[in-house]
Amino acid sequence: MPLKRLFRGAVVAGYIAFAAYWFLPYTYTFWAPEESSLLSYSGYGASLQLPNIVGNFIFAVWTILALGLFYFYRIARSGLIAFILINFLLIPFNGVSVETGVGSLLLGVTQVLDGVIMAMAFYSPLADEFR
Numbered sequence: 001m002p003l004k005r006l007f008r009g010a011v012v013a014g015y016i017a018f019a020a021y022w023f024l025p026y027t028y029t030f031w032a033p034e035e036s037s038l039l040s041y042s043g044y045g046a047s048l049q050l051p052n053i054v055g056n057f058i059f060a061v062w063t064i065l066a067l068g069l070f071y072f073y074r075i076a077r078s079g080l081i082a083f084i085l086i087n088f089l090l091i092p093f094n095g096v097s098v099e100t101g102v103g104s105l106l107l108g109v110t111q112v113l114d115g116v117i118m119a120m121a122f123y124s125p126l127a128d129e130f131r
Helices: 003-030 031-040 052-070 074-095 103-121 127-128
Strands: none
Touching: 003 031, 003 052, 003 103, 003 127, 052 074, 074 103, 103 127
């Protein structure tokens, strides 16, 4: 499989996993009442309360970055690093984290694929493809 196709596949798979993780809370109403109650505690005690529009902005930024990476735009590589770093630095302010097994799986897949994407974008022959 050519390297470009593998890279683009990783970008698409990473985006799908991120989108599935992002929309997972909308399924919580279908869970048992006890589980829904526990899942509602996610974010409890957060020292940084962000409005919902910020969450939508984060999803939009990842969508734009994924498109940029898919078409090999250099700014998307740098944007991915900034995006991951900012999200990583915000973790301590998020409060309690309550996840489902599916959520943990999707988050783990997203993180691994982000690493694969970064490695391929910066440390492979594909690094020269970015314009």
